[in-house]
Amino acid sequence: MAPSSHIAVLAFPFGSHPIPMLNLVKRIAASAPENVNFSFFCTPESNKSYFSGAKGDEEFANIKAYSVWDGVPKDHLFSGNSQLERIGLFLNATPGNFEMAMKEAEQETGVKICCLLTDAFLGFAGDLAEKIGVPWVPFWTSGSCSLAAHLYTDEIRKLASTTERTIGMIPGMEGLSIGDMPREILLTNEQSPIALLLYNVALNLPRATAVVVNSFEELDPAISLDLKPRFKNYLNISPFHSIAAQHNDECLEWLRKQDDASVVYIGFGSVSIPSPNEMVALAEALETCKFPFLWSLRDHARKSLPAGFIDGTSGFGKLVSWAPQMEVLASGKVGVFVSHGGWNSVLESISFGVPMICRPFFGDHGLNGAMVEVKWRIGLRVEDGIFTKNETVNAIKLILSGEKGKEIKENAQLLKGLATDAVKPNGSSARNFQELLKVITKSS
Structure with missing residues (x-):
C-alpha cells in the first residue's frame, strides 16, 4: 500500500x-x-x-x-x-x-x-x-x-x-x-x-x-x-517500556542467584560519572555494607576504584561495563537503585517498584531527586549531592534494612501499581x- x-x-x-x-x-x-x-x-x-x-x-x-x-x-x-x-x-x-x-x-x-x-x-x-x-x-x-x-x-x-x-x-x-x-x-x-x-x-x-x-x-x-x-x-x-527477551547475559545470570529485593544496583547513565573521591567513597560504602551489588561501570572509569576493591568484593558484588537496565530493574532482585536521577531511570524505577538513592549531576536530575525524596517518598537524595562513605552506608542500610525503608518500599510499590494501571x-x-x-x- x-x-x-x-x-x-x-x-x-x-x-x-x-x-x-x-x-x-x-x-x-x-x-x-x-x-x-x-x-x-x-x-x-x-x-x-x-x-x-x-x-x-x-x-x-x-x-x-x-x-x-x-x-x-x-x-x-x-x-x-x-x-x-x-x-x-x-x-x-x-x-x-x-x-x-x-x-x-x-x-x-x-x-x-x-x-x-x-x-x-x-x-x-x-x-x-x-x-x-x-x-x-x-x-x-x-x-x-x-x-x-x-x-x-x-x-x-x-x-x-x-x-x-x-x-x-x-x-x-x-x-x-x-x-x-x-x-x-x-x-x-x-x-x-x-x-x-x-x-x-x-x-x-x-x-x-x-x-x-x-x-x-x-x-x-x-x-x-x-x-x-x-x-x-x-x-x-x-x-x-518494552523489555526484550532476557538473553543469557552474565549479570542477569548473577542476579537470578540473589534473594529478592536484596541487591544494590548502581548505574549513572551514559554521560555521568562521579568524581574520583566519590567513586572511592561509594566503593568503600559497598564494601562496608556487604549487601550484594551490581555496578554498571564503564571500563575507563574503573581506574578511580580503590586498590583491591574488585577482588575484595567478588564474593558478593559484580561489576559490568554495561547492564540491560530495564531487565535488571524488572527482575525483582534489586532492593535499591543508586542513580543520577535522569528521568528515564526514575520512570523505570517507578515502573518496577524499586526505591532509589539519587546523586544528581545536571539538568532535571536535582528536581527528579527532590520529587523522589520529598513528594513521592520512594527514595533518598545523597546528602549535599556528594557521595561520602558514611552517608552512603547509612542511606543503603536505611532502605534495605531500616524501618523507614519499609515505608519507602511500600510507597514504591504503590506507584508501581498506579503506573501499571495507567497503561x-x-x-x-x-x-x-x-x-x-x-x-x-x-x-x-
Whole structure:
C-alpha cells in the first residue's frame, strides 16, 4: 500500500533524548494504519546508534532514518565543554538542517509531510509547522514536574531574587526549594544557550496541537490538573517500556542467584560519572555494607576504584561495563537503585517498584531527586549531592534494612501499581495514547 501519511519526527540528538523519542515512534508506528510512514530525523552519529539494522528492526519498516547536519564545521577543534559546544553548534544549524533533510524525505517518498512530531527542546518546530501548514506535536521526554518548573520560570526567577527559598506557587511541588530547580531556570537567558532554549520552549508549547509527556497523570495529579488547561491537548502517555527477551547475559545470570529485593544496583547513565573521591567513597560504602551489588561501570572509569576493591568484593558484588537496565530493574532482585536521577531511570524505577538513592549531576536530575525524596517518598537524595562513605552506608542500610525503608518500599510499590494501571486498556496513559494516535493520523 502506498503511503498517504508522512509524519516527520525531529529528534534532539543529545543525552538520552533520542531513546524515548524513538520508542514512542515505534509504538505509534505499530498502532497506526499501514499507510502511515515515519521519517526519523537526527544526526548521523545518533542514527548509527539506533538504526543499525539489528535483528528486529524489520518490523518497523514504516520508520526510516534521515541524517541532519550536526552543525560542526569541518576540521573544527573543540575547546572546554565540548558537549555544550556541540549543542550550541547544532542549535545554530537549525532549522535549516532539518528543512533540507525533510525535503529529501519528501522527494524520496513522493509524499508531503503532514505532521511534525518533535522533541520539545526543538523550539523552532512550532514556527516550522506553521510555515508548512501542519500540526505540531512536541514530546517532553522528561517528567511533568520539570515541564511545570520551566513553565513557571518567570515566577521562580522572581522568587530567587528574594530571601524566600521554598517553592509554593507550583501545584504539586510545594515544599521543594529554589535549589532543587534545574540550573537553567535560575540563569538569565544571556548566560546560557540552553537556558534561552528552554525559556522559549515554555513560551511556545501552548501553541502546539498536542503536548505529549513521558509520564502518567497519577504520578503528579496536582501538576496534571494545573497544566491541562494550558494546552489544547495535554497527553501523558507513559510508561511504555518494552523489555526484550532476557538473553543469557552474565549479570542477569548473577542476579537470578540473589534473594529478592536484596541487591544494590548502581548505574549513572551514559554521560555521568562521579568524581574520583566519590567513586572511592561509594566503593568503600559497598564494601562496608556487604549487601550484594551490581555496578554498571564503564571500563575507563574503573581506574578511580580503590586498590583491591574488585577482588575484595567478588564474593558478593559484580561489576559490568554495561547492564540491560530495564531487565535488571524488572527482575525483582534489586532492593535499591543508586542513580543520577535522569528521568528515564526514575520512570523505570517507578515502573518496577524499586526505591532509589539519587546523586544528581545536571539538568532535571536535582528536581527528579527532590520529587523522589520529598513528594513521592520512594527514595533518598545523597546528602549535599556528594557521595561520602558514611552517608552512603547509612542511606543503603536505611532502605534495605531500616524501618523507614519499609515505608519507602511500600510507597514504591504503590506507584508501581498506579503506573501499571495507567497503561491498562482503559488507563489514563492508554486513553491519552489513543488520543495522540487520532491527532497524528487525522493530520493526513
